[in-house]
Amino acid sequence: MPNVPTSAKIDTDRRVLELLSQTFNNISAASTEIINLEAILNLPKGTEHFVADLHGEHEAFRHILKNASGNIKRKVTEIFGTSLRGQEIRELCTLIYYPEQKLEYIKAAEKNLDDFYNITLHQLVRVCQTVSSKYTRSKVRKALPREFAYIIEELLHESPSDDDKQAYFNRIIETIISTGQADSFIVAMCNVIQRLSIDQLHILGDIFDRGPGAHIIMDTLCNYGNFDIQWGNHDALWMGAAAGNDCCIANVLRLSLRYGNMATLEDGYGINLVPLATFAMETYGDDPCDTFGPHLDSDDTTHNEKTRRLIAQMHKAISIIQFKLEAAMIDRRPEWGMTDRKLLEYIDFDRKTFRRDGKEYAMKECNFPTVSPDAPYRLTPEEADLVAKLHHSFLVSDKLKKHVQCLFTHGCMYGVFNSNLLFHASLPINPDGSLKEVDLNGRLYKGRELMHRIGMLMRSAYNDDTPKQERDFAIDYYWYLWCGPDSPLFDKSRMATFERYFITDPETHREEKGCYYTLRDNEAVCDMILDEFGVEGEHRHIINGHVPVRINKGETPIRANGKLMVIDGGFAKAYHGTTGIAGYTLVFHSRGLQLVQHEPFTSAEEAIRNGTDIVSTIQLVELSQKRMRVRDTDKGRELLSQIDELSELLYAYRHGIIKERTKK
Template sequence: MKIYKQITPEIITQDLRYLELLSHSFPTVAAASTEIINLEAILNLPKGTEHYLADLHGEYEAFQHVLRNASGAIKRKVNEIFGNTLREAEKKELCTLIYYPAEKLQLIKETEKDLVDWYVITLNQLVRVCQNVSSKYTRSKVRKALPEEFSYIIQELLHESSMDPNKQAYINVIISTIIDTNRADDFIIALCNLIQRLTIDMLHILGDIFDRGPGPHIIMDTLCHYHNFDIQWGNHDILWMGAAAGNDCCIANLLRLAMRYGNLSALEDGYGINLLPLATFAMEIYANDPCSQFGPRIDKANNSYSDKTLRLIAQMHKAISVIQFKLEAEIIRRHPEFEMEDRMLLHHIDFDRKVFTLDGKDYVMKDCSFPTIDPADPYKLTEEEQEIVTKLHHSFTRSEKLRKHMKCLFRYGCMYNVCNSNLLFHASMPLNEDGTLKEIEILGKKYKGKDLLNRVGQLIRTAYFADNDNEEKPFAMDYIWYLWCGKNSPAFDKSKMATFERYFLEDKETHKEIKGWYYTLRDREDVCDMIMDEFGVEGEHRHIINGHVPVKAVKGEKPIKANGKLMVIDGGFSKAYQPETGIAGYTLVYHSRGFQLVQHEPFTSTQKAIEEGQDIKSTTQLVELSSQRMMVKDTDKGRELMIQIEDLKKLLVAYRTGLIKEKSL
């Protein structure tokens, strides 16, 4: 039992004002004592299971399936519970039902001959699974997770044992009555959703929800209604936050990526962004331009676009890219301290010779058709381009759905998080070559480490929320774009973003983006320890957890680094990355017995998962096993509860010494 420090009258007197407030919630000795007993009991429950995911990049079907199957945990529990008592096909059907209850029920009702018998068997099976996943929680916590309309019935079923002959008839009557009153479908759906919810206690998203995949808006809808989660912002998330705040460079970059990966539906259908002005402009300006370097990167086997649409996307892609280069030059000129003059490249094009000239060297260009660029003033927007920028700006800043999702990102997100001895951030911690924290100057003041990430987070919020008369607002609006592609940005940390070079220059040497020192030095234990010390991460087993850089598992690269002190969990959720990773994402699972890394193979489709029972094939490796099972008392939440217990014990002493009077109920 936890031994708390001795409570003296002096301590009570010092805390008397706070204890007076606490007494309103616990007005008697009995109430305070009961709460202490409750909290002490909670401390000795197993810790809840945490799931870590990174770099979802709009792949909503795979993401939702991983949530539904709890990264394979539900299948493992079904195997443990039913072992050899069910055939493999029956266990597979039960798992699919838990993942997609409404859809699977519809299929079953079309084929099942004795539906009443199926209901009886299935309800009993689901109750057993639900009893298993709820066993590590208090009744109070489970009760709060229950759907209101079935709360009482589910509580009765969860806390009664069918092994007790006196209770079997009671349970049978409950189940038969559910069926007789035609509530079986709704009850099954409620049980399945409860199983999903209780299997994942906490969800951590380590950035990059947006871009590349088709449904970032669907992922955000899922998260905004999820029971317990946090987000560490990635560079792609920050890009969208900048666009929603009204930064035109962020808008242009975001649109360019949408064209590059052929994901227009997320913008048009998901967020109501009007792309017609850009499409009309692109068709006219690039009518005779093949735009061969700008065709979208899409899965040809599953391509739903016509050739005409693909050509239009390529034209829009080129049009917004040129607009982007012009807009970025305005910010670069305003902020020489960003040291990004090398990203102003349009004036290096020799339009007569159709080559790119830099430092006296000519580079062959893949494409030298720039009808909207004036060689005498290459960074000036044409009137038509300016009109498009204005319309797009209005569309992004007025999108109600986008505002809703940004509110969710700000409410549940930040640049980093420290949770249960783990330091979570998306990409990088800027370092010097010698492994020390790199000082980054922002508005004349230098920041590093934790202070840097705090300052960056504050500027992002200023850009989005501050009134226009806030003196930092203009800088914050520009800085949010810098965070997307600036060399000292902790969300990026590379020498450059070589967008222009990849599109227009043949020489692949110019395409290289040199990563900051963090990406090399994070393999060292001493560097990881130094960073964790900077953020006050404590514990015998502490870790840094990152995403951002895809782990090339197909080439033998390992996600576990620095002798287990750092884990990189970007395994390629994005289909665009899967050829180089060889897999389709990771889930890091932290339960009461330690860490497991779940490696996923590509997800086929939700339809096949429902109709054919196809699950994501996943392999699990043990990363770190705890010497003893972790309890709630070993977590951050446990430490909070211990403080609450200490305060309640002070309140008891205050009551018993007469310093505070018990209140009548």
């Protein structure tokens, strides 16, 4: 029940109530809204889906959106499990996932289309009624396509329980078919089912790199409904590149070439790679560049031998440029303490070895035509010209600007949702488990304030009203977020890119993880972090991505006695061998938490043609004793606050403190 307002409280809130009265202008309107809000509070909690580390795997990502991580198939099976065969259930599910494409196959094979339409439309109405049952009519109405909104609403809320209603219901279906609208209506219904099956989508970072379709994922998200993103290190890298950070641009190019992924750069964002290809062929034409061959799938047929060699040359060219640009950044920002990452000066060109700290290491190769032993970090004129062209290409990409704006609109360094603390990778902490203070542009921050300040700094790089010195620092800081020791998105001793490429001894490749990664299994440490971020609730959790969970080596995503979950299951094909699976979805519905473990996805075409689906295994993480209602969520707390304000408005109306308004 709402709190009983007092005259003193009314006086304090007078200005807010005056504004509220413009929307709810009399006792009747305010009372009706309170009734509506109370009804919403008692609906079942909406279903939240958490995914992490998509890494450009657009087909798998779009498929789990379409099938709601297997939830749609479970609902279809519950409804029709006793009346449809398994193959028929698969066909219906595939139609829901890919309605336009599946209809083409069905129409080519189906002899009695009217009969198919009649049966299918009835089936889709039943599925849609089920997935919409936990929402208000208003929310369902907003999800409906305008052209069919009235008809769908009639079908959803009319139960054909008697002869007259059945005749009415059937007549609507018959008319849809006879007017030639069946295909369009089926597509509309399937899209509504998809939209209503996921109430809120949480993405824990790393949309970009490795897979070929990060731009397609971003297009999908920019047109999606309710989603949020906690930025990952790969997202920050691309955001930095779009801001004009040349170190970030070089790293973006290097990673794209390493995985043979030019589609995102060229087709997605219109980045002109011709200058890099020309420079690489001229500079490394006689170099086999064996160390820099692209990491491709074993069944790759899109890259012939000539293309692979060109990619290797481009890969090496941009890597050397990267090391030079990073050295200049390190000199410009000495406070970051990263001078140990300036490594070109330790190459012994005569002995073709790497010599440092009294040790000598064999090198995999030692062909550096653009590196001068006397000035190893100086760009050649050709390299400087190339960097300028690449810089310009990133800055003028309208699609990239649009996607970065989407990341800012829906993103942050961390998020708190319904007793769950979300951040991509890490939180800097000391060996004793206490929060670590980190220098950020001359001031020390830790914990929640550190994450907040970093998020604000990232935004300031894109704000025209940011003072130039601060903006320059913000743009530079994107690179530190990518590879700086105290970056919450990295949190390792170093990024050993040079060592992995050039030094034979694997000991030099090691990157020591920060304390968070070893201490996060400690329940007390997790509780301390949750307290720091003000996360409350009987069942509260930290949810991370970033570090792939090696299921095939016995690792588990659930840690710290259930207080922490790591849901990077390896969507990227490059990680399938490491994790043994192909991604996770954590599903939080009104009954509790479930972890959905996905097997590799073949292709959308295979799913459409043969009805194949992502094979998923469900693991129950946490089961609520009672079904969660909207009242038990963050949204519920907002609604209760609104009810309190409306109750104050009612009191003010009834006592003449605020006059009711008359509609004109």
